[in-house]
Amino acid sequence: MATLFTGIGELWTFDPAHDGPLRDAALVVDDGVVAWTGPASGAPDADERVDVGGRAVLPGWVDSHTHLVFDGDRSSEFEARMAGEGYAAGGIAVTTGATRAASDERLRSLLEARLAEAYRGGTTTVETKTGYGLTVDDEVRSARIAAELADEVTFLGAHLVPEGWDADEYVDLVIGDMLEAVRPHVGWMDVFCEEGAFTVEQSRRVLDAGRRAGLGLRVHGNQLGHSGGVALAVEMGAASVDHVNFLSADDVEALAASDTVSTILPACDLSTRVQFAPARQLLDAGATAAIASNCNPGTSYTSSMNFCVGTAVLQQYLTLEEALRAATVGGARALRRGDVGSLTVGSRADLHVLDAPAAIHLAYRPGMPLTHGVWKRGRCVSQSPRGWSKGRRGGP
Numbered sequence: 001m002a003t004l005f006t007g008i009g010e011l012w013t014f015d016p017a018h019d020g021p022l023r024d025a026a027l028v029v030d031d032g033v034v035a036w037t038g039p040a041s042g043a044p045d046a047d048e049r050v051d052v053g054g055r056a057v058l059p060g061w062v063d064s065h066t067h068l069v070f071d072g073d074r075s076s077e078f079e080a081r082m083a084g085e086g087y088a089a090g091g092i093a094v095t096t097g098a099t100r101a102a103s104d105e106r107l108r109s110l111l112e113a114r115l116a117e118a119y120r121g122g123t124t125t126v127e128t129k130t131g132y133g134l135t136v137d138d139e140v141r142s143a144r145i146a147a148e149l150a151d152e153v154t155f156l157g158a159h160l161v162p163e164g165w166d167a168d169e170y171v172d173l174v175i176g177d178m179l180e181a182v183r184p185h186v187g188w189m190d191v192f193c194e195e196g197a198f199t200v201e202q203s204r205r206v207l208d209a210g211r212r213a214g215l216g217l218r219v220h221g222n223q224l225g226h227s228g229g230v231a232l233a234v235e236m237g238a239a240s241v242d243h244v245n246f247l248s249a250d251d252v253e254a255l256a257a258s259d260t261v262s263t264i265l266p267a268c269d270l271s272t273r274v275q276f277a278p279a280r281q282l283l284d285a286g287a288t289a290a291i292a293s294n295c296n297p298g299t300s301y302t303s304s305m306n307f308c309v310g311t312a313v314l315q316q317y318l319t320l321e322e323a324l325r326a327a328t329v330g331g332a333r334a335l336r337r338g339d340v341g342s343l344t345v346g347s348r349a350d351l352h353v354l355d356a357p358a359a360i361h362l363a364y365r366p367g368m369p370l371t372h373g374v375w376k377r378g379r380c381v382s383q384s385p386r387g388w389s390k391g392r393r394g395g396p
């Protein structure tokens, strides 16, 4: 069954063949993929028609960095931070305790609810990580539950050295028994390369083991200082290095010359009151950027990509087009996915319909409920109570 979307005020396809959005556009979805895009005046007929009433249509957000498998609350830590305390990696242990104590059913239903919340906000592809288990059994459980529900799953056993462990011996466990046990459930290996977590040498061992196990590589790097994580990510050919708040001129140059995506996390920078990642500088140098939510209970308890995109425009001086691209095509690149993040013909039909005539409203009206409807693989997964104007072939 083919569906024709008409009445599109502004259509962002990110098709390399044309710049910027198409106005007064139409799009056809067939069998879960985009089959046609172009001016409404030239649209082909289809079995069903959906009139979006002049609204803007974008690819669904690709959120390439979240930590959604957890239990527990850290709002008091956040409150203390707002009163002047700094963020430190040690808070991860609090969430680890609560997560270990939760039943499988509870962890699964918490993850389901968080994913549903993300979909309601226009996200259609989600990466999520382990990292709040930190024992073989708890990491496997997180990986297994994540793999049931999320699009991409990352092993982050190297998130924090658990209490009572020597760091190097814990790394031995992560790259030995733990990696072997989680391997069937994950596609990516990650490490938190930062003071208070893992050194560059320990991180290199983690990434090297991940690569030997056939996993793609990602790094949490340069979040709280010049940790060396960025240089390591580039050296190891990681798909993405995330946070990138503290960068030297050499780091920027290395990222620009590499295939490693620089993933910025605007909501995390606000919530931790760490200086914003120098996104403008990275883009000016020629680096590829992604925007992700980093939804987690410690540093960024939001999955709102609308908010992250608005913040990148308002506070980090990205143009609207750069921010939209980073949160769609950029996220897909960070996950090495070619099927999502754009609305080119043949792409997965993941549509985000805004309740606005133009996408600039994401920054112009920050905090407003601007997601009107979301389609994943051509199926409507979230819809505003105001609904759609629908018609059958040849009908109104």
Ligand code: NIG
Pocket: 067, 089, 091, 092, 095, 192, 220, 223, 268, 294, 296, 297, 298, 299, 300
């Ligand atoms: O990406 N930086 C490391 N990991 C998370 C925070 C984890 C936590 O504090 O619970 C992040 O910000």
